[in-house]
Amino acid sequence: MDKKRTTRNKKGSRRTVKDILESHPVRASAPCRIDMGGTLDISTFYYPLRHLSPLTVNMAVNLRTVVRIFPYDPGIVKISSKGFQSDEYPLEEVPFHHPLGLMFAIAAYFGIEGVHIDIASSSPPRSALGGSSAAAVALIAAFSRMLWEMGQPSISRRQTALIGHYLEASVAGVPCGLQDQLAAAFGGVNAWCWPGDCLGPMFRKKALVKKNDLNRLERHLLLAYCGVPHESKNVNGKWVEQFLSGKYHGHWAEIVVYTQKFATALRAGNIKGACLAMNKEVDVRKEMTPEVFDEMGDALVASARGNHCSARFTGAGGGGCIWALGKVEDIDRLKGHWESILSKRKDAGILDLKIDSQGLLYE
Secondary structure, eight states, rough: OSOOEEEEEOOOOOOOOHHHHOOOOOOEEEEEEEETTTTTTTTHHHHGGGOOOOEEEOOOOOOEEEEEEEEESEEEEEETTTTSSSSSGGGGGOSSSSSTHHHHHHHHHHHHOEEEEEEESSOTOOSSSSSSHHHHHHHHHHHHHHHHTTTTTOHHHHHHHHHHHHHHHHSSOOOOOOOOHHHHHHEEEEEEOOOOOOOOHHHHHHHOOOOOHHHHTTEEEEEEEEESOOOHHHHHHHHHHHHTTTTHHHHHHHHHHHHHHHHHHHHHHHOOHHHHHHHHHHHHHHHHGGGGHHHHHHHHHHHHHHHHHHHSSSOSSSSSSEEEEOHHHHHHHHHHHEEEEETTTTTTTTEOOOBBBOOOOOO
């Protein structure tokens, strides 16, 4: 794309990126997510397992990532994000092997320079809640909004999620899934089906909880940050390597079944059935990768099960967040137990959790 973005206004003069941003900053936001059945949204898994009809489940949560774009020095892309050092480069030299490499890749994709991209997330850094994907979706949407104001076609939610996924896969150096971008774009509580059909749609969306019932479901949930950042590619990389080597194919078939049972139970409002399926899925994961939980994570899971709830890591685990599901009275009781466990580590604690029904927003 031509980096000198311009369009003619009614008087025939050309508006530039600078004109748009000097009139007002462009802003968009997207939610993070908690999930069940993750990794099955990676093509490495869902193509060979397509005969089992794999799916993943995620719930968008109110921990939003907000992206604002301001005017900056011509030719330069600057990115600031809490938890990372601000950095700037000429557009032609933006690095992709960088802590903010995905954001630089998005700027390169759109060919836009002279911008300062400010990213503010309400989730802890590297908390395994899909924050980087939410940031990518919000940034793509912000660029799309800016170009729309200049007279160019807008980008749909579906396209936004796909662009975010493809760019992340191109710079991450490891196989990447798509469910995080979908949760960020669409919000809500959904099952995402992965048909593995080269001639058909890449995914199908199935809503599991109606918008009017989201507040009721929130009372059955608990979310904790364990105070330790995660590195998703460590655990995910191990799962991919195991799968490619022929190990644990039967385990992944079980994960498909338990995720399907979880989705069916959740859609029916059967919290007990959903908890049972979730605990079974976690047990299979732990057989393959015991390090998916650290000592605190194991304590939180044991506490949840001791209080008739289920608990699971978010994302690929190995640090970050853990969420619990259970009957309202059991969750209320579990909260005090978790607070006691989490108090033993700095920065760990319960996070306020509300389900986000809106997904991507222009603000």
